[in-house]
Amino acid sequence: MDIRNRNKPSNTTTSNGSTANTTEKSLSPQQEKRYFDSSKDDESSSEDEVGKNLKTNAGADNSSAADPPFAKWKKLIVRSIIGAFMIAFFALILNTDHFVVSLFVIAIQLLVFKEMISVRYLEAKEKKIPRFRTLNWFFLLSSFFYFYAKPILVKLTHYYPDLFQHFVRYHLWHSFSLYVIGFVSFTFTLRKGSYRYQFSQLTWTLMTLLLVVVQSNFLISNIYTGLIWFILPVSIIVCNDIFAYFNGFFFGKKFIHKPFMKISPNKTWEGFIGATFCTLIFAYYFAGFLIQYDWITCPKGDGNFLEPLHCVTDPVFLMKEFVIPPEISSVLSKYLGLHITSFSFIPIQLHALVLALFGSLIAPFGGFFASGIKRAYKIKDFDNIFPGHGGVTDRTDCQFIMGLFIYVYYSTFIKTYEVDPSQIIQAIMMLPIDERIKIIDKVKSTLMN
Template sequence: METRQRKQRMDLKEEANDSAPDAPSDDGSKMAPPPKDDTPEILKKALKVFAIQVKCFHEIITIGHRYYQTFELPWFRTLSWYFLACANYFFYLEARSELLPDSPVIGFLLKYHRLVSFTFYLIGFIMFVLSLVKKMYKIQFFMFGWTHVTLLIIVTQSHLILTNLFDGMIWLLVPVSMVICNDIMAYMCGFFFGRTPLIKLSPKKTWEGFIGGGFFTVILGWFMSGYLAQFPYLTCSTDFDLGLGVNTQCEVPAIFRPATFEIPLFVQVLLKVVGLKMTTFVTIPFQLHCVVFSLFSSIIAPFGGFFASGFKRAFKVKDFGDIIPGHGGMMDRFDCQFLMATFVHVYMSAIIRVPSPSRLLPMILALKPDDQVWLFEKLKEHLKVGVGIRMNT
């Protein structure tokens, strides 16, 4: 009996030692720590953006499906998701080809990417034509257009969000924060000072909230952008050679380094009136661009919310979904964000971004060897002329 009890105590002691974390062994060493999550942070955020895209698409299509289902017509939901897959295949395979493994199949898909994408689309198009039912043509074509407009609004703009993210997380973090700030401050200013209705689509929105939200958003954008610009982890673009990691040792782009700017003459005159004699000032160029972003997020981006409000009123629904208790669906939270992200991408492409060798390299590698040699010779001639000019000057 005593032997059995002693054995039970020893077994309990061994179980306790096994369950204790980092318990030292007899030789003084510690147990191995649990494995770390090595998934790149940039990839986690990209997957979150993709998940939000799918959920927003689902919420809009569901509204159409409820209306469409009353006619007992086939294939609408199936075709909607099929076209979503085709759109994502078209956008992401071509834009992020450097992430794909090197294999004959991948090489074939990249070489004939647009042809393959169009073939996939044609399959869906033919399926839609075969699903047409007599006396229901009008509603079926209406829902066909519904699906394509949803793809345009959701997939295209989420693709631009990811493009901004890969250029540096600051290009996603700051615009998103501006929209959130404007939403919160517009509500608070409207709650305390609102008297004048702004737009009939949203009766609770007021001019006081609209103006107050814009004022505080500009202030937040200025100070927040200046603070975040000092962190290379946010300003450096994604290095695809590091497996989607962020190269924090990159050379900080000039847009995030302090620079001297000349004050316009009429502003100098105004400053002299108040006793300030300034002709130049020093700031980070990114802060000046963020003033533009702040104004857009305050003046234009709210119309994305007005658009969503009109859409919901047209189909007599309160919210797009109920995934967020008390706040509706995912689309209710991101109606302004999509518009804001699109503007940031267009603004960067037109005003900020310069040609990047990393973006040209995949296209160069896709050329035939003879074309690559021809391009090399042309670049060599160009560089010789450029070096000669610099040496002569």
């Protein structure tokens, strides 16, 4: 929606036939964006205001009722073609290396951060605040240094120990120092008359870092645990989104006319329910397909770049036989005529059903959360990078919470708690040379005995 339309002067005919200007003076191009100040009431988030400024009567395909019949089919075709290209590009990334996939996730974080920060950007206001936008990006890069720098520094220490040993040893201190620099710098940027605006913007930045960078850190952890813990959940979200769109497109509001979510009126019950069943079927069989490849199931460990992976197969990927208790098997035989005493299954496929349920019932609320932001600030999409899809945030709003769920679920119900040799090596590399020599001598003497 063009915000300028709300500020253009309009003429109203009075009772004596004269005309009167009923609106304020139109804003200059630099003042067109709304001043998002927390001191003002959020009247725009009310249902009445939203109805005035957004097309709430759009169909499940995000098209307006006033569009010609071929318009929604054109949108469907464009969305499908762009979606196919995005899936192909994603598959290409996955065929490279875990490190490249991690860089891909970091690039997504950068783009999402940019889009989220731009939602509240007011150029005319922030021009008066020196280095304020630069400070936002400084906080982002500081977060990156804290979460991602240490593994890279440890790797570089193997090749240049004298240069990077210091940064590995004092990584936490350097991270804290960056935070202090940002904190002090922000205080210096405070300007009279802009205090409330600056603090509300800082809060927005910190919230974005929490929702994007912190959660994405778990996504990268999942990648190195095994690509399957990244590919499967991401694919589940993509599958659910696709089937929700197509089910809503063809069957939306034909059986259940009540809107699914007021905050996202284009979502339908038919799309939500249909996508859930389709996602469960997809997750079960796709998990069975992925476990055929060591490259996908094996953790990365200390393998070199593009090095083929081989590992002892985790029990979660192996066929198991479940023996049915005699009490249950006798009941099945007596009353149902089913003579079953046991059955075989692969644990990952059952876990995949749990992931699919979360991806269908809970993860979509990441999208509803994003819809709330767009409604609050009267924007249709976060960006227009992908025709028919919007921006990067529009495509990844459900992925971050899904990645966090995978990390928690895997650590709680799947992971076998064993000592990770790579972590021991990393800890040893952080020690001074003389202490590392003592550890080596101790290990040698232990092995000799």
